[in-house]
Amino acid sequence: MAGPKPPWTVKFEINVFLLVVTFFGLLTRLYRIQFPRAVVFDEVYYGQFVSLYMKQVFFVDESGPPFGHMILALGGFLGGFDGNFVWNRIGAEYSSNVPVWSLRVIPALSGALCVPLGYLLIQELGFSYITALIAALLLLLENSLIVQSRFMLLESILIFFMLLAIVSYLRFCKAPRGSTVRWLWLVLSGTSSACAIGVKYMGLFTYLLLLGLAVHHVWDLIGDKTLHLAVVVKQTVTQVMALLVLPVVLYLAFFYAHLNILHNSGPHDQMMSSAFQASLEGGLSRITKGQPLEVAYGSQVTLRTISNKPAPCWLHSHKENYPVRYENGHGSSHQQQVTCYPFKDVNNWWIIKDPARTSLVISSPPRPVRHGDIVQLVHGITARFLNTHDVAAPMSPHHQEVSCYVDFNVSMPMQNLWKVEIVNRDSDGETWKTILSEVRLVHVNTSSVLKLSGFLLPDWGFRQMEVVTDKVYKGYQQTAVWNVEEHRYGRSEEQKERELELNTPTEIDITSNLSFISRFLELQWRMLSIKVEESEHKYSSSPAEWITMDTNIAYWLHPSTNAQIHLIGNFVTWTLANIALVIYSLLFLVHLLRRRRKIQDISEESWRQIVESGAVCVGGWAVNYLPFFTMGKTLFLYHYLPALTFQILLIPIVLDHIHSHILRSHSQRRAFRAVILAVLCAVFVAYYSMSPFTYGHVEMTPDQLAKLRWKDSWDILLRKR
């Protein structure tokens, strides 16, 4: 009867359960998301970056890679946000130009899709649709996940990509060999791993878990003697490409997009090197465009430190002298102060002079300064020579004082010769280049190195930064490396003319082209090396408090009533998840030991299923939770949510195992099903009771608030009337 199928048929299956849970996921996450129309918790933090994206202004955020910010910015872009909003206070009303709905909808959608992904994950692990349904239900009714999804925050997006990566990898493993769809799953898995890492560094943990699964999979392939070696090699190489190479490429792509979108200079320019700044529009590039490239004798330059600690600054001098005696009693040379000044100033200009000649202007042709040359540095406005001598520096007495030489006729000779050492040179004869060269200035007489001590001078030094020379110079220290930022060839012989020249901005220019890779490396390194000051936040908590939900975070409080939003989880689900973890560990241990003694309680197939689901769920929980114990940074309850998601998925697995392997008789099973039903009802009740804190739509009386404070350690806000 059945003839050959026409070649272009599509077989379509609809899993109604999946549709239903997705629908409810969307409902719980998207319900009135534009309420409250005010800045909620960390929106104040992410919002500023969204605004900067809208204005295409460069910024550095040390908290994570740029992909997450980009996704949030996409929402703003789609909603037509112009970026004009001051993100400075939690609870501030949004102005009418902020498209609240579209800013919040992407995280909400990701959060909603986590529910069907949970369903799929359980199914991929080989459990029945009922088990999968329970998993979806638990995720659906988890208040903390809902709260975190409903605002412009990153965790729901992160969890979405994590689950997607795992689900698609499991799909890949289970799919029959040889089908093309299979490779698509693999690629999807690699892509979503990269996205997860791109949203937050935390995604790295799940990625490592995934790699662990992949290594195990490949190891099995190697041991499978029915496969030809070529097949094994091919499979291995493909997985390496999809799971190692692809994520790296995508990660770079995120940065590529980030750097290309943000091409305007902005508030964080100063954190980057001069060369990097020159690659941004406006800011430094406006000033330095078309500067002469090679520093020559007679060049007028500003010298900036490479170090950003405590702040980026320029070598500076001014009319004032060091006080004859400091507060601590020791004396100084009383010569002109040399400091490092974190603002642009005409006093930052220095002239490079050839010790052998008296001329302060550029000769024609210009004679470039090379590595190893000896120069003098003349301060532009005061025309004094940069000098150092064996006098203790004001704040760090074990270093030498640096001054601009004033001859007091007190048998203190001028020592003003400096050797230029280009640190990042390729060859020894290299010339000193504007912006690109990093140089060290070594004092000829004392062979000490000009550097920033890191201390601030007191009032007599206008709280500018102290500059010293250091005799015991070790290795490479950022504080001792300088580069020429602004540069022009000096033309004026007369001091008066020269002052005028120094006061006019530089105009001529060249562009310095940094490759993408070097910009990426610099940005990434800067992001990783910024030390955030460890400050305790009112709602910060320690990892040990998370597991029992001893802590909460107040996200928002209505300006006039007691309506409020908190990050509080579903207490029943959290307890269940903890119990499930304990039961699973015990079960696993018992089975493991008994199987070792060749006692088979369960079939090989269900054992493998247990191991696999443990690797995913317990593993996912452990890799996303335990590392926080070693982290020094300020932590919040929301850091636990990825771990929690995996832990919740363990509940139905344990229930399924008890139901099908431990309970023997029919009546027991029936009773157990009734218990499960009751527990699910309890979960719903808990969800419903906590929902005022989740959606923040109910004006509550103090009595109601007190009733909802299930744990004494929760910090519930109460507006005093």
Next chain:
Amino acid sequence: MEENACEAALAPHYQQDQYGFGVRKRKGGKAVTTDSNDTFGSAQQPSNGTSTSTSTHGLNQKACWQPPRAEGYQSVCTLLLVTVLSFATRFYKLMEPDHVCWDETHFGKMANWYINRTFFLDVHPPLGKMLIGLSGYLTGYNGSFPFTKPGDKFEEHHYGGMRGMCAAFGAGLPVLAYLTVVEVSGSTSAALITAALLIFDTGYITLSQYILLDPILMFFIMAAVFCTIKFYSYTHRPFTTPWCVWLVLMGVSLAGCVSVKFLGVFVVLLVGLNTAAELWELLGDNTLSLTEVYKHVLARVCGLILLPLFLYLTIFTVHLNILNKSGPSDGFFSSSFQSRLLGNSLHNASMPEYLAYGSTVTLKNHGVQGYLHSHSHSYPEGVGALQQQVTTYPHKDVNNLWLVKRAEDDPDALSDLIRHGDVIQLEHIETTRNLHSHVMEAPLTRKHQQVTGYGANGIGDDNDFWVVEVYGGQKGDLVKTIRSKIRFVHKNTGCVLFSSGEQLPKWAWEQGEVTCNPHDKDTPSFHWNIEDHSNPKLPNISLEVLKPSFLEILVESHIVMFKTNNGMKPKEDEVTSQPWQWPINYQGIGFSGTNETDYRVYFLGNPVLWGLNLACLGVYLLMVVFAAAGLHRGCIMDAKRHGHACVLTGGGGMLFLGWLLHYLPFYAMGRILYYHHYYPAMLFNIMLTGITLDCLLQNVDLLVKPPYADWALRGGQGLLAVVILYSFYLFHPLSYGMQGPRAHEEGSPMYNLNWMESWEF
């Protein structure tokens, strides 16, 4: 299966008799097939190549083919050679320089304290320092040299004994490494490579020549590894005498590791993991009854847990009994602990029994080591109110003294004695300011209130009032000196005086933060006790201070040690050593001298050998992946190849794990790190290098045909020897002292050897 591709890759034209030829030649015509060595008596030795390929499942190390080993006088001779060379390199120029070098200033001081029986606090357990002290004592050192700072001349003091003992421990390393590698790989040449790499490494020589804990620690680590390997070689003869002896020795060396430095726990972890794996094998062996398995478990619990624990406790007991005099760091310990120490003000103390108005006291915190302290410096701008700092400070100081005063508005206080619930003021004696708190953020713990010194001449405001509460007491209870735990509740705001345990920045000389904590919990950081107490109006009585039990002393000294250790954070702006710098030999440590005229010793591993070790680590990983994959897939290999694959995955794997365990944890450590922390890990790397290079050279016949292969093997070994010796010749002045111009100047003996800009010799 038939067309298995790795067969072609791993087992080419190599026949059993050819192999026999190779080995027979090496062993001087000895028979190869029988293994008369006792240790490997029943190690299964497959008769030919094909049989091994079938036994891939459940392969453990012992089931593998083992190459025969040099026996009798030959092995004794090599061992002797290694021993002699190793002692010679370590003892050569041992007495130079004749001044204190680097950390000798610490450990020398500690030896003094042992000899003088003065109590002190250190972050390391006592065994290493006790051995140093003992060796000094036995060789006639009387503990009178102050070891004030590096560079001090020893002059007539006998320091040789202490250095000699450390050097002897250090000289044991190559010997143990040699024996271990012989046991792991069965190859004398691998063991010789390892021993040579260790003997001629300038870093290990330098580290062994001074009064330091590291040679002792590394000796015990090596001993533990060696005993473990030896113990496993008796797996097939459990509960025999040698089996028991090695088990006990293993336990003893583990105790040694942990009792010298806490870094020794990594080797405990290594041994633990190996033991767990071994027990797992035994559990899976269904020929053993469960009772027998339990017996195995019990034996290991006794040998590897109880015995080391017992030894550790014994060593601690000795330590605490030797040091019975008061010393410089008493203040870090609780009042009751201090009462044990002769010469401490609390030893047989006599002071007023109950706290009264007008008493001058010091207050000691229970959670943090330190006394309530203040000094005439204000909190800096931006940190709360600009009032006088109040901190905790662990050392005894006049600034710890506080005067207890009656608060004017407290009518209930009738008598002179203070009772639970009374309101008092505490006036800082030196600056006459009152202990004060107000609703301002504390400097670090932002959730708490700031505590300051406020007022002048003892007159402040009503924020200076504190309610005294005796822990577990009721209203009306008297406050006992030392024995009462008390809390100070701020009268106006209800918060409790608290020591947060955070370290304040430089502006407060890195002392401990004191706050007023609004969240009252039952933790020791809220509790204070009165330690020194004087009151002219009250009679002094001899206090029967509760003598702490041994367990309490033990627990307390450990708590203090760990707290101090965690407090060793790098200071601001300090250039510290990073773990990634270590394997590439990025920066050494100057042991002695900086100037041209000084006798300079620079502690740095032999750069050539370290480069080789690092490269071999990579080569090893590559080789082991292929070897493991080959074994897993059941590729057909001949006996020798199979043996090498087994060595790489079995013993090599254990050594690699050892390297990981001794290296990776440093990345997670917050405390200040030094270059020499890498040396225990390097031991494992060096042993691995021996095995890797030997495997590489032995398998050169994969590339070239037999007669040339043998030549290549000999050539490779010769080249290696030349490289090791020549690099040692080049760099030996690093250890044995350099004089004259520094290396970047022409005319220096080390000219042109300054390969990295970060080296400073």
